[in-house]
Amino acid sequence: RLGCGRSRKALLQLGQQVRLVSTDLAKTSVQTQPVALPGPDPKEYTRKGFLQSLFGTGNPSRITVVPSEELPGVVIPSSFTPAVQTPPTQITTLPNGFRIASEDTWGPSASMGLYVSSGSIYETPDNTGITHLMEYMAFKGTMHRTHFRVVQEITSIGANTIAAASRDQIAYNIECVKVHIPHALEILCDTVFQPELNKWETEDSLMK
Numbered sequence: 001r002l003g004c005g006r007s008r009k010a011l012l013q014l015g016q017q018v019r020l021v022s023t024d025l026a027k028t029s030v031q032t033q034p035v036a037l038p039g040p041d042p043k044e045y046t047r048k049g050f051l052q053s054l055f056g057t058g059n060p061s062r063i064t065v066v067p068s069e070e071l072p073g074v075v076i077p078s079s080f081t082p083a084v085q086t087p088p089t090q091i092t093t094l095p096n097g098f099r100i101a102s103e104d105t106w107g108p109s110a111s112m113g114l115y116v117s118s119g120s121i122y123e124t125p126d127n128t129g130i131t132h133l134m135e136y137m138a139f140k141g142t143m144h145r146t147h148f149r150v151v152q153e154i155t156s157i158g159a160n161t162i163a164a165a166s167r168d169q170i171a172y173n174i175e176c177v178k179v180h181i182p183h184a185l186e187i188l189c190d191t192v193f194q195p196e197l198n199k200w201e202t203e204d205s206l207m208k
Contacts, residue, residue, distance in 0.1 A: 136205035138163030
């Protein structure tokens with residue numbers, strides 16, 4: 001509270017001087033403009049999409065470069081030229097009569113298979129359909145592995161198995177990356193040469 005009218009008059013004059021100074025500072029203040037960063041013009045290779053042009057929202061992001069031209073800023077690597085001749089097939093016969101056919105391919109994956117001379121042509125009236133049953137019983141439980149363990153090991157190495165029966169042979173195949181060839185080959189031999197053929201697995205295959 002002011003004690004006298006003289007002090008009140010002095011404060012009013014001081015406040016008026018402060019307002020004048022603030023007005024002068026506002027008039028002489030410098031307004032900065034945003035600086036545009038250098039870069040390619042997006043209008044040269046982009047346009048608005050259908051929804052963006054319809055509603056007028058969003059930033060242009062669709063590339064309109066002709067498919068026969070290179071994309072801006074994209075470096076195309078040199079193409080891989082495969083061998084002119086296909087790799088030869090090598091046939092190796094073991095002392096027990098087992099024949100192995102092998103080819104050296106340049107891909108990262110490998111395919112291995114066991115082909116048994118046993119098909120529907122060898123069936124008799126007493127065992128008709130046994131070839132089809134053996135096809136469904138492939139890659140089941142073995143003397144050393146349960147069916148669950150076989151599936152778990154195949155999945156752990158990212159392998160793929162398939163069995164196919166024809167008129168004169170049954171094929172057991174497994175595919176995997178080349179670094180897992182020893183493990184995949186061991187699983188293939190175990191499931192083909194030492195199957196357990198459990199009763200419940202056989203009955204389930206008969207229903208198919």
